[in-house]
Amino acid sequence: MSGIVIEATGVERTFVARRQTVHALGPVDLSIHRGQFVAIVGPSGCGKSTLLRIVAGLAAPTVGEVVIDRHDPRAPLCSMVFQDYGIFPWKTVLANVRLPLDIAGVPRREANAAARDWIDRAGVSGFESAYPATLSGGMRQRVALARAFVANPEILLMDEPFAALDAQLRLVLQQELLRVWEAHRRTILFVTHSIDEALLLADRVVVLSSRPGRILDDIEVPFARPRTRAVRSETEFGALEERIWRLLKGEVEEVERAHDVA
Numbered sequence: 001m002s003g004i005v006i007e008a009t010g011v012e013r014t015f016v017a018r019r020q021t022v023h024a025l026g027p028v029d030l031s032i033h034r035g036q037f038v039a040i041v042g043p044s045g046c047g048k049s050t051l052l053r054i055v056a057g058l059a060a061p062t063v064g065e066v067v068i069d070r071h072d073p074r075a076p077l078c079s080m081v082f083q084d085y086g087i088f089p090w091k092t093v094l095a096n097v098r099l100p101l102d103i104a105g106v107p108r109r110e111a112n113a114a115a116r117d118w119i120d121r122a123g124v125s126g127f128e129s130a131y132p133a134t135l136s137g138g139m140r141q142r143v144a145l146a147r148a149f150v151a152n153p154e155i156l157l158m159d160e161p162f163a164a165l166d167a168q169l170r171l172v173l174q175q176e177l178l179r180v181w182e183a184h185r186r187t188i189l190f191v192t193h194s195i196d197e198a199l200l201l202a203d204r205v206v207v208l209s210s211r212p213g214r215i216l217d218d219i220e221v222p223f224a225r226p227r228t229r230a231v232r233s234e235t236e237f238g239a240l241e242e243r244i245w246r247l248l249k250g251e252v253e254e255v256e257r258a259h260d261v262a
């Protein structure tokens with residue numbers, strides 16, 4: 001395994017809202033290797049998005065630090081993919097996917113070629129001139145994936161990217177992401193509420209406690225690649241699912257007990 005690309009040490013984050021201090025996250029220590037696909041699961045509100053935002057540099061830790069080892073200083077550091085696509089309704093599919101390259105000042109002809117290439121790999125070719133409003137949710141998320149990959153970022157940060165999709169579409173896009181990732185191993189931090197999705201996609205599943213999120217478990221996912229949905233029928237898949245579920249169930253029950261007492 002190649003070197004460490006993300007090193008989080010003692011990371012904590014608190015927010016002050018309406019004169020109340022919320023300890024949202026940490027302390028968290030986390031080392032992620034280059035090219036690793038890491039899923040983060042945890043109860044609602046435990047600080048998963050906050051952790052992603054800190055890695056992206058969109059928020060600062062209150063305590064601790066995140067060090068990112070840049071492989072190529074010219075490449076963008078992070079691309080983010082969100083549940084709500086984050087693509088611009090007034091731009092065509094081609095212009096949306098090309099946007100990171102436009103921002104980087106890549107010449108138009110080269111940018112168009114790269115964007116078309118990723119549009120093709122993400123399975124949306126033929127829709128280059130379409131506007132997002134005319135596309136289904138699944139197609140929009142494919143556009144968002146193409147845009148995230150085209151920038152060739154050091155790290156891809158994905159915050160529940162498939163949560164808004166219906167179950168069948170979600171299966172299709174999980175498979176597409178696996179296919180693309182297995183061909184272009186990028187470092188991915190992938191937040192999900194789905195244990196099943198985490199085990200299907202990731203090399204490693206980091207399980208966070210309820211707020212403030214701390215690491216309860218860090219599990220190596222042993223299934224060979226390329227992976228397909230067939231891994232779900234392996235005995236070990238069920239065992240890992242159960243192990244993570246028990247941890248999360250315990251956390252959620254504890255929060256409910258605390259609410260009952262309050």
Ligand SMILES: Nc1ncnc2c1ncn2[C@@H]1O[C@H](COP(=O)(O)OP(=O)(O)OP(=O)(O)O)[C@@H](O)[C@H]1O
Nearest residue numbers: 015016017022024043044045046047048049050051
């Ligand atoms: N800007 C902010 N100001 C105040 N509180 C915040 C802010 N951002 C997040 N929080 C609080 O910090 C905690 C962690 O939020 P975060 O969105 O990181 O959790 P999460 O695990 O991603 O949640 P979910 O699973 O529901 O998406 C929550 O209690 C949230 O209300």
